[in-house]
Amino acid sequence: MSESFRSFNLNKQLLDAVADQNFTTPTEIQERAIPAIIAGQDIIGIAQTGTGKTAAYLLPLLMKIKYAQGMDPRAMILAPTKELVVQIAAHATELAKYTDLRIEPLYGGVGPKTQIEMIRKGVDIIVATPGRFMEIYLKKELPTAALKFLVLDEADRMMEMGFMGQLRKVLEVIPRKRQNLLFSATFSGKVEQLSAEFLEFPRKIEITPPATPAKQVDQSLYHIPNIGTKLNFLGYLLQNEEEYNRVMIFARTKGSADNIVSYLETKGFGPTRVIHSNKGQNSRINAVNEFKEGKLRILVSTDVTARGIDVERVSHVINFDVPVFHADYVHRIGRTGRAFREGSALTFATPAEKYHIDKIEEIIRERIPVKKLPAEVTVVSTPYAESQAMAKDIDFQKRKEDPDFKGAFHERKNKPDSTPPQRERKNKPDNTSQQRDRKNKHR
Template sequence: MGFQDLNINKQILMALEEAGFENPTPIQEEVFSVSRSGKDLIGIAQTGTGKTLAYLIPMLMKLHYAQGLVPRALVVVPTRELVVQVCESVELLTEYMDIRCVGVYGGTNIRTQQDKVFEGVDLLVATPGRFMDIYYNGIIRTKMIKTVVVDEADRLMDLGFLPQLKGIFEVLPEKHQTMLFSATFSEAVESLSRDFLKEPVRVEVARQATPVEHVEQFRYDVPNITTKINLLKVLLADKERYKKVMIFTETKKNADRIVERLADHWKGELSVIHSNKAQNTRLNALRAFKEGEARILVASDVAARGIDVQDVTHVINFDIPSLAEEYVHRIGRTARAGKEGVAISFVSEIEEDRFTDIERLINQSVEVLDLPEKLEISQLLLEEEQVQTSNIVYQQGRQQGGGAFHQKKAKNSYTAEDNRRNVMRKRNAKKKKK
């Protein structure tokens, strides 16, 4: 089926053709008729499946042209990066339409955003907190909003935005269409849908937490953060293979640490985004990566959702996410639009339980690769690793009746040979399970 078979208006069809889109994805095809009917909808689809266009195309057809000064449609997303991306998608689709889209998000001048909203807007794209800030300042009027999209609902729940979402729904007109999109259908998302959707139609195009089909997944067993950085240096030196790489960390500290340690080798090829970076810095870093000026993008999990960058060859999980679902969202940054990609995870002994949860979630074992021969394995534990290791050893000592001397010895006795033995032990265990 092509987009022309969905009875999309001529202006949007022209914009899609000009942008190189030929056929709708399954979620776009399934959502279109439900959205046009005006019914509430729950869309469950993994990252990279085209959820943004799935809701934007029918929404823009309903808006049709610029009208009045107050918003008639609202899209709520969890991060400023997603606000920017949705607005970019609107700009692409409305090349031949007169639709005013304004994006509002925290971390930047609220007065400038309020002025844009006051001048007139048809489609408002917002993070929950900034929406409520501008609403309480008397700038946003909601009486004409007839279509509401809550995108990345699971992420919104994870980030604690439920109070703000409740506030938004309380000020919306009673009669409106709500479309909720999520990569997973957690208990929190289900509760949200029960509270704010009326007899929704559920569209699900992929099993929950299904990894991207064309992603090859591998892991290295690495003893500590310093060795992980050494491993990055070895892998990224192969520029022919690692052409466009996203490196994910769970902490801002590790993201900065990676950039600092790699800057001597590839300073001009590095970008970094996380919540402590200024908004312009983050957007410039993302732009440089999208346009190929930067080969390597280092990101905390704030960037794991929704960022649509084409032709990412590798995703590297520098550290393992505490929520197994985040792994799926991370690796969804590669192998987009049917292309192939590679996901590599660096797993320390501290993170072994987390990775076991991931393998249980995706229902498969991830192949363990041998560490490169020229890799320098460090025995240095950074302060945060010492705390984590001490906690693990302490728990083991309590279970086994070991004293403080044995705990200290266990903490400091990790060697390269221990790492090799651990790798072999885990492989043999997996073979036995099979």
């Protein structure tokens, strides 16, 4: 092990765990953040995915807590999704393997009963989504008086997902006197606002400019009219098995991911697996492991795995759908080009997705090179329903930028009925004659 990790004055238990993880030289975020956190400073850590930022806060946190004590949690790590919570808790458990520290993940999607039982047995560190934390706290099953450390991980994603309100509620119910750590891939205006509310005189550690794509990733953008043509282009690319030998395909929704896999299976590509929130935890873990081991050529996923999956030698990342959480673009394409190897990232964009491409290019501060669709790819006509959906999306995007914009759908909705008033009156039932008939009947 490098003497650099020993220079942090970590205890033997942590150094042994670091050795087991095959960590050799600390990354830049670890080199700069670990001593500051051990010294008790509030930290804003801005670093790309794949830079070792999780260990950058876990190692000093574990060092400061040291051993199991009492029944109530002394540290809490908040993350935006169940998948990230599970991932962080697993990483923490590995680093704490030679200690007696008790680490418990808290997340939704399952009943809270088992999680509450674990809390009652005693816990030192909780890793939680904000919603599940508040749910268990409001049941009076999660004491907070002993909390001394709070970490917000993936703060940019939390802000994009609208967690500000929930985070404020969390901050209201935990002790004011604590050490705070905020880690994020970007430092957007919303993250800056959060840090102003959450941190006191923080030290900002910025490793690379926010949302900077890795230099070794070759990016390309294809403007494609519709989903059918996207599928045809995907099939065209995957015919080249030698070049496209380990491919991650990202879809925006579970339905889109499932449709891609159905298409690939029909065309005989593969082997292929899909992972999203409807898949069981074991299914997702097995799929990722098969992909890591090279048994799986194609892995289709929603953004639940865009952050944190560490697979070497991914030849290509294909953004079948453009992410609407724009910082996710960097995290997606960061699955290739890892460990200083070259990689390729291709993005397919319909006219309705151009808005998101423009926003992504603002974040990464560069243009994604545009390439022409190969002549061999069959371009199909856009179905009416898809065309209407895209038109509605474009109207929504324009209204988002300009609240006074009145789109085509707005105008059609408010357009006066073309039916002449006289014809409407003629077709209506004559209530007066009906009443006269009823009176004559009773007579």
